[in-house]
Structures are given as C-alpha cells and as structure tokens.
Amino acid sequence: MTRDKNDILPFFDLTHQDEEIGEEILRCIHNVIKSGKFILDENVSAFESEVAEYLEVEFAVGVASGTDALQLALIALDIGDGDEVITTPFSFIATAEVIRHVGAKPIFVDIDARTFNLSADHVEAVITDKTAAIMPVHIFGQSSDITELSTICKRHNIKLIEDCCQSFGAVFNGEKVGAFGDAGGFSFYPSKNLGALGDGGLVVTKHKEVAEKIRMLRNHGAKSPNQHELLGFNSRLDEIQAAVLREKLKNIDKNNSRRRKIAQRYNQLLANLPIVIPYEDPGGIHIFNQYTILSEQRDDIAIALKSENIASAIYYPIPLHKQPVMNKDYPDLVLPVTEDVTKRCISLPIYPELQEECIQKISAAIRTVFEQ
Ligand SMILES: Cc1ncc(COP(=O)(O)O)c(C=O)c1O
The missing domain is CATH 3.90.1150.10 (Aspartate Aminotransferase, domain 1)
Incomplete structure (x- = not known):
C-alpha cells in the first residue's frame, strides 16, 4: 500500500483487506450466486462447524448481527421481564440495549482500571434475587476476568453471557472467549477482527437446547417449515456472508x-x-x-x-x-x-x-x- 503524504490516514481501512484474498473472496461469492442458494444453506452450516472448531465450542449458530446474537442468547436463556443483568457501563450501546429489549434491567458496575473490563470485584455486591445473568464484554479485544466471573455465576446459580463482539480469537487461561459462558455473542461487523462484507453475527453455546432454540429464533421460531413454535425473528446469517467469513477465517x-x-x-x-x-x-x-x-x-x-x-x-x-x-x-x-x-x-x-x-x-x- 503506497500512501501519499497528504492522504488521510483512516481510523480503520477496509479498502486493502482484499489485497491478499480478494480473488478467493470473489470466487466464493460467485459460487454462491451460481448455486442460487442464498439463505441457510451449505455455507452457513459449514461456517458454523468451522468456527465452532476454531473457537473450541460445541455449538455455533450464525445470525444477522452481534446485537442479535446477544439478544437471541438472552431470550434463549429465558432472561426477560423483571430480571436484572449485571454488565459493564464501558461498552457499545448494543450491550445494554439488548438487555432492555428483552424486558430486563442492566445493572452497571464499575470497570477494572487496567483492562477497562467489568470488574469482578464489584459484582457480588449487586447480586439480588432478581439477578438472572452477568454479561461481561471483552472490551477492545481483551478477555475480562472470565474465570472469576464464571465462578461467581456458578456460586449464585445465574447465567453467564459473554459479549465477544470485539474479541474474536482472544484467549483467557488457554481457552478462547465464548467458551466460558452459557452463551457468547460475536459480531462480524466489517471492522471487527473477523469482519464480513456487511453485517453478521454468531451465538456460541455449550448447551444443545440453547443452540436449537437460537436456530429457531433466528428463523421465525420455526423448527420445520410452517411450524412456528416460538415467537421468532428474521435474523439469519446469509450464504454470501458465510462464504466470505469461511475464507477470512483462514487468516x-x-x-x-x-x-x-x-x-x-x-x-x-x-x-x-x-x-x-x-x-x-x-x-x-x-x-x-x-x-x-x-x-x-x-x-x-x-x-x-x-x-x-x-x-x-x-x-x-x-x-x-x-x-x-x-x-x-x-x-x-x-x-x-x-x-x-x-x-x-x-x-x-x-x-x-x-x-x-x-x-x-x-x-x-x-x-x-x-x-x-
Ligand atoms: C461490545 C459490542 N457489543 C455488541 C456489538 C453489536 O454488534 P453488531 O454491530 O454486529 O450488531 C458491538 C459492535 O460494534 C460491540 O462492539
């Protein structure tokens, strides 16, 4: 990349990301077009298997955005009206927005001065009988103190939902983030470390029933065509984004x-x-x-x-x-x-x-x- 000295040096530059793999990306987009299959087909399921293997998690479900990933995770874990969810005040608005959207209340506790992540030290003081979950964010690409938070969740029998939207591939104690909680949500917004050519997201979980519920929720609550068992959404990762993400996952x-x-x-x-x-x-x-x-x-x-x-x-x-x-x-x-x-x-x-x-x-x- 040659840069004129008067060029603006952008905050993030997505124009050069395809220098190495542009040809492959065009080829896989072309293959999707040739297949005529754009929604929930072989690229989404292959991406889900490949990303689950990479993140070392049992289940991975592609959805339309990181925001949706977190919201569907909350719903699938039965968090809603009257519940409290402990989270960080130092994040993108989506973290708190989804808690409110499901009818729960975000309970903000202070952050760690060094990592800027939710401080595990402050969490137990705000746990009440309404607390349903803790939702830490691994901010800027660094894991929060997720083992300690996980211990607190087990001790109080509450759920742990990781907001991994900024931290694809980050590790804590030898494990990739997303693997610790009851569920984790990832964003593939273009500027993320694994970025799509548009919006995309992923829920990971260790619970089979949560994964199944999210597969239904992302597709109008249907388990099989015309059988709508849950009040769902249209929140599918599409085939072109999945094909692109499969290519980018290699790098x-x-x-x-x-x-x-x-x-x-x-x-x-x-x-x-x-x-x-x-x-x-x-x-x-x-x-x-x-x-x-x-x-x-x-x-x-x-x-x-x-x-x-x-x-x-x-x-x-x-x-x-x-x-x-x-x-x-x-x-x-x-x-x-x-x-x-x-x-x-x-x-x-x-x-x-x-x-x-x-x-x-x-x-x-x-x-x-x-x-x-
Ligand atoms: C911490 C955090 N949570 C949630 C989101 C929402 O992700 P998306 O933009 O894919 O909906 C983002 C994205 O910017 C984020 O940084």
Whole structure:
C-alpha cells in the first residue's frame, strides 16, 4: 500500500483487506450466486462447524448481527421481564440495549482500571434475587476476568453471557472467549477482527437446547417449515456472508498476530510519554480490536493527529448509564473508574494492513504534544 503524504490516514481501512484474498473472496461469492442458494444453506452450516472448531465450542449458530446474537442468547436463556443483568457501563450501546429489549434491567458496575473490563470485584455486591445473568464484554479485544466471573455465576446459580463482539480469537487461561459462558455473542461487523462484507453475527453455546432454540429464533421460531413454535425473528446469517467469513477465517490467526505486533510497535514508540499504554493481562491473549491509550491530554492528542491527517476515535466518551436512553434509571449512579476512563481514553488506528511508516507517523504526532 503506497500512501501519499497528504492522504488521510483512516481510523480503520477496509479498502486493502482484499489485497491478499480478494480473488478467493470473489470466487466464493460467485459460487454462491451460481448455486442460487442464498439463505441457510451449505455455507452457513459449514461456517458454523468451522468456527465452532476454531473457537473450541460445541455449538455455533450464525445470525444477522452481534446485537442479535446477544439478544437471541438472552431470550434463549429465558432472561426477560423483571430480571436484572449485571454488565459493564464501558461498552457499545448494543450491550445494554439488548438487555432492555428483552424486558430486563442492566445493572452497571464499575470497570477494572487496567483492562477497562467489568470488574469482578464489584459484582457480588449487586447480586439480588432478581439477578438472572452477568454479561461481561471483552472490551477492545481483551478477555475480562472470565474465570472469576464464571465462578461467581456458578456460586449464585445465574447465567453467564459473554459479549465477544470485539474479541474474536482472544484467549483467557488457554481457552478462547465464548467458551466460558452459557452463551457468547460475536459480531462480524466489517471492522471487527473477523469482519464480513456487511453485517453478521454468531451465538456460541455449550448447551444443545440453547443452540436449537437460537436456530429457531433466528428463523421465525420455526423448527420445520410452517411450524412456528416460538415467537421468532428474521435474523439469519446469509450464504454470501458465510462464504466470505469461511475464507477470512483462514487468516484470522495471522491477522490477530499482526495486530499484536502493531500494538507492540506502538508500545515501543510511545514509551516514556505521560500516557497509559494498553495493559495486557498475562493470563490471556489480547487481540487488539482497538489500541486505546489514556492521557490527560487526549483532546490535544486528537488535535495533533488531525493536523497530520490522522484519524482517531474516542471509545467511549459517555458511560452507558449516562446515555440519554438509559440515564433516567440511574440518576444517582456514580462509577468513578468508568467516568475517569471515558474522559481520558483515545483509540489509535489499528488494522492488520497498517504499515510501519504509518505507525511511526502516528506515534511521532503524539510525541509532539508532550514536546511543546
Ligand atoms: C461490545 C459490542 N457489543 C455488541 C456489538 C453489536 O454488534 P453488531 O454491530 O454486529 O450488531 C458491538 C459492535 O460494534 C460491540 O462492539
């Protein structure tokens, strides 16, 4: 990839992802077109088997998005009206949205200052007789303390649903995320580590009956044609996206390693600045869907990057309990770590195709903030 010095360096660049496998992707799309089978056919079932093998889970069910994956998982686990679900306030809105959509209430607890994940230390204090589940998010590509959360769920006989939407291939204690909970939801939104050419999602589970229920829920509640046993949805992963994902799955380890190398380069080039670089829990493998730093001067960093035509993003500027759609239910909730992180975080471009010269340019622009 050659880049003119005046080109904008985007936050993520999906235009070059097909340089290596573009031909194969076109071939598999063409094969789907030739087959004339676009919905729930051989590519979806083959992808489900291949992805289940990769993630080392028993069941995998393709659905239309990560949001749907989480919502269908909640429904299949019978979580609904009057239930409480403990979750993180530092995530994309979808995490809390789906809890509300099924009629349950998100109970937000503070995050760990180093990993930005739901802190297992705060969870037990908010468990009540209404608590039905814990839904941690493995934020930015790093697992939460999922073994501890799993122990808490077992102790209190509540469900564990992993929001793995940002963490395809991330590992904790030798196991890939998604394998710990009663269910896990993945997103194949194009900028994810495993991204489709449009929307897509996946539910994984160790329970046969949950997998069966999700297969029905994604297809209008039908077990067999014209037999609608559940109140379902149209939430199918389509054949073209499944075919593309099968091709891309072959490169996931290489691409995740490349992201890890880019993160290491940033760590080296940003060393000794008054910023906090991402903490990597030694018990896991972070797959860097985002490379997020903390700085008192994050606005100056964003300006310095912009003046060099470099994009950056604030994930997330507003905690979920303070979002207009949620805040009426939490007027007095104060979560100090989350609130501090939302004021200081800034994410830098990271994607497998990001070149060394760009990493250097980004890091040099950040350095200028502290040299003035
Ligand atoms: C943490 C988290 N949860 C849920 C979702 C929803 O996934 P999708 O966009 O595929 O519906 C996302 C996607 O951005 C996410 O980052």
